[in-house]
Amino acid sequence: MNTPSSPGRLTGQNALVTGANSGIGEGIARELAAQGSNVVVNYVVQPDVAQKVCDDINAAGGGKATAIQADVSKEDQVQAMFAEAIKQFGTLDIVCSNAGIQRDAKLVDMTLEQWNQVIGVNLTGAFLCAREAAREFTRRGMRDVSKALGKIIFTSSVHQEIPWAGHCNYATTKGGIMQLMESIAQELAPQKIRVNSVCPGAIETAINRKAWDTPQAAAALEKLIPYGRIGVAADIARVTAWLASDEADYIVGTSIYVDGGMTLYPGFATGG
Numbered sequence: 001m002n003t004p005s006s007p008g009r010l011t012g013q014n015a016l017v018t019g020a021n022s023g024i025g026e027g028i029a030r031e032l033a034a035q036g037s038n039v040v041v042n043y044v045v046q047p048d049v050a051q052k053v054c055d056d057i058n059a060a061g062g063g064k065a066t067a068i069q070a071d072v073s074k075e076d077q078v079q080a081m082f083a084e085a086i087k088q089f090g091t092l093d094i095v096c097s098n099a100g101i102q103r104d105a106k107l108v109d110m111t112l113e114q115w116n117q118v119i120g121v122n123l124t125g126a127f128l129c130a131r132e133a134a135r136e137f138t139r140r141g142m143r144d145v146s147k148a149l150g151k152i153i154f155t156s157s158v159h160q161e162i163p164w165a166g167h168c169n170y171a172t173t174k175g176g177i178m179q180l181m182e183s184i185a186q187e188l189a190p191q192k193i194r195v196n197s198v199c200p201g202a203i204e205t206a207i208n209r210k211a212w213d214t215p216q217a218a219a220a221l222e223k224l225i226p227y228g229r230i231g232v233a234a235d236i237a238r239v240t241a242w243l244a245s246d247e248a249d250y251i252v253g254t255s256i257y258v259d260g261g262m263t264l265y266p267g268f269a270t271g272g
């Protein structure tokens with residue numbers, strides 16, 4: 001994780017990563033910093049954990065890290081987070097809208113609260129962070145650190161494409177992120193803002209612990225992954241950092257699936 005594929009590739013840039021005190025977000029924050037970007041580590045709970053991520057990053061000698069609390073589903077908190085980030089770093093060049101939650105239930109059992117919580121964090125949070133990012137990029141204008149005015153990267157999911165029984169709130173938010181991403185990519189590209197998504201498959205983090213933390217569960221999960229291994233946060237982080245870099249300057253409005261082939265419908269390898 002701490003061996004960047006391209007040290008210095010993001011030097012001089014400033015990034016904000018939501019939900020960065022654990023899982024995929026933490027991996028993205030560490031990788032961006034390892035490649036030279038300063039990074040805001042956003043969190044909602046467990047400030048000590050966010051601070052530990054920042055301490056590690058600051059000790060590692062790449063970009064600098066600062067922890068900022070905000071619940072991304074709340075407009076005032078998102079705006080306060082962006083204001084604080086801009087106060088500390090001067091501006092932002094990369095915004096990774098990554099924070100996401102699951103509140104799983106069958107349709108007939110799903111409460112309105114479970115529905116609203118997931119829509120609030122995963123989809124409204126993505127909208128609010130993208131909007132504040134675009135406002136800041138256009139306010140500030142071009143800088144000589146990147147060919148783009150700014151980059152917005154959503155952490156979506158294979159479930160923007162694969163339906164998911166028992167998780168309709170979550171899958172709905174990921175389908176929504178796809179249309180949000182493509183619509184604003186079309187809207188913002190003329191201003192040289194690149195908007196894209198990374199779509200992880202099954203990545204070993206706390207959100208899906210039940211799906212991999214026993215040998216039986218892991219074996220069942222691997223059947224859904226043609227490449228035969230469960231992903232790790234670094235698999236997503238490296239692609240996200242590359243997508244943020246000028247090496248990906250011509251990638252606009254694209255979803256990159258990083259899923260070991262999960263979206264290849266592996267059941268059809270032997271059936272159909």
Ligand code: BGC
Binds near residue numbers: 102158202
């Ligand atoms: C979900 C995980 C799940 C994975 C593959 C992700 O978006 O958050 O819980 O394991 O998709 O199904």
